[in-house]
Amino acid sequence: MTVGIRDVARAAGVSTATVSRALGKGPVSEALRAQVDAAVRATGYRPNLSARRLRSQATQTVGLIVADIRNPFFTAVSRAVEDAAYDAGMRVILCNTDEDSAREAMYLRLMEEERVSGVIFAPTRATAEALGPGDLPFPTVFIDRAGPPGLHDSVVLDNAGASAALVDHLVAKGFARIGGLFGSTSSTAQERRDGYAAAMARHGLDACVRSVLPQADAAEAAASAWLEEPGRPEALVLSNGQILMGAFRAARRRGLRIPNDLALAGFDNEPWTDLVDPGLTVIEQPVAEIGAQAMRLLFERIATPDQPVRKVTLSGRAILRGSTGAA
């Protein structure tokens, strides 16, 4: 029923080997190549990628495993990754783990079974810490969140530096009782927390941090409760866009005026942070650059498996808006 390469070969009056070479880049005379092209068109032939991958042992595929596809940070990164992959003639298998390590394990096994050329991975902290040498039997680049130190390439933000910049800015604006609400599932959130704490210490201020699942509703509940307590913070640092949204919702629900009653500074320059009133001060991550660099590292790792491990650290850009009393 379905038309295969032997049908094309028969139609063109050549061998299957010649058809295969004509379709690829093998040496074929111009005359035969034209015959083959005509036969392909005439038969409506479509190569079978499963067969091709099996025989050639080259899947031309990379995996991209992210924690939350609804988070604009990851969708933006995935766009950059796909563009780079597409330019290199590769396909991307996009996987969404929902910050769930069981799903991570499942997708990592899938990557093995698909025989992908490599994987770009944003792991949960639990998985990153449990990973030993050899657990990832394919070239891997960690993204956003570093894996076990020294084992794999990674491209991450200067999280501590970015957090410190937010604290410095808040201090300069006159805030002192600055709290921090950070995600509980990623090493990135942990680094941001540490950067926050270090900066607070540097300014001689008391750090006060809480952890929460990196989702808007969880963050809203946590922030709302916090803001009700006596001695509540007069400014909040939030470790990603979802948590920032939750905190903003909580402040509004409590009727707090921003920045007078509560200042807000967070991560991820999502479109809406500029739409609300006042605009929210955020660290903008170079999302396209992160995706592109990750693909670059991955390709180089695939080409040269034994080269030393590399870590690319990119800087965020602080965008100062009304939520911290700026501009």
Add this chain to the structure above:
Amino acid sequence: MTVGIRDVARAAGVSTATVSRALGKGPVSEALRAQVDAAVRATGYRPNLSARRLRSQATQTVGLIVADIRNPFFTAVSRAVEDAAYDAGMRVILCNTDEDSAREAMYLRLMEEERVSGVIFAPTRATAEALGPGDLPFPTVFIDRAGPPGLHDSVVLDNAGASAALVDHLVAKGFARIGGLFGSTSSTAQERRDGYAAAMARHGLDACVRSVLPQADAAEAAASAWLEEPGRPEALVLSNGQILMGAFRAARRRGLRIPNDLALAGFDNEPWTDLVDPGLTVIEQPVAEIGAQAMRLLFERIATPDQPVRKVTLSGRAILRGSTGAA
């Protein structure tokens, strides 16, 4: 080097056929099944999905082709689709076309070459109109946007009805000079435009529509120019979340107070529409339901290829907020 099913067979002292059956659901005695399981663990065997798919001629894969993965509508739908696929033991290949028909063609060809079991597709208007019988040689369910009438299953919103509801609401609130800004690339936008026009006519009002690429920056430019003209509309209906965002930006840039100077009503209940001041009146789409229904239709079509074409129309829910002078 890499361990295959014959290595497992050798380790377990059985034939490859038995290993295959033990791994699948073939009839194997308990004793041998245990031996095979042990051998699998001992060897660290991972099945090669390419080989499996080639031999079994069952890819266990569906394609999902959307127009813009950054649009929260599509990410939400894709989540629902993936969940349903996962429950059925299927994989999803997610493709993003950027509203570009060349990329659509490329991905449709990829779907053929991957020999997917079926495809869920949100086509551009250009592609939908150009599609004839037999152009899609796999089971296909159109989503969000209907394809050529009567050829394929589809699950869509009652776009005309939803648009009309927005117009009715605006009229009830006392607005008369109501303009409409609609996307130019989708049949969905077209239906929303028609629904708007019909409702305006029903109220004895003049319709006034413009088209724009469904992206925030394009919509902002178009809306901004429009709002500068004499006789500008006092209310605007916007055909999706991106265009709504553009219009909101334009209004703010022009210093127009909402809803006093300009009322806004649009589609897609994205998180930020509730965060801005005033909140934006929108039609909420049943995104999870859309994805789940699409998968259901697709599975049924795969199981029974010759059943009559079905079209599922879901209703949106109007969420009335301050941007139209409501609540």
Add this chain to the structure above:
DNA sequence: ACAAGTGTTGAAAACGTTTTCATAATTCAT
């Protein structure tokens, strides 16, 4: 004119599975 290249081509092997098909072992009805 001859040996040695240089390039094109086809036959057949190979990729790692699943699925037929035949066979051996078991159960069951008589």
Add this chain to the structure above:
DNA sequence: ATGAATTATGAAAACGTTTTCAACACTTGT
């Protein structure tokens, strides 16, 4: 006890490609 039906197993074919290998047809340098 015997033949028929059932069940578990293995050998080998099959899935649709790419790649090896040998053969062939040319050039080319001498």
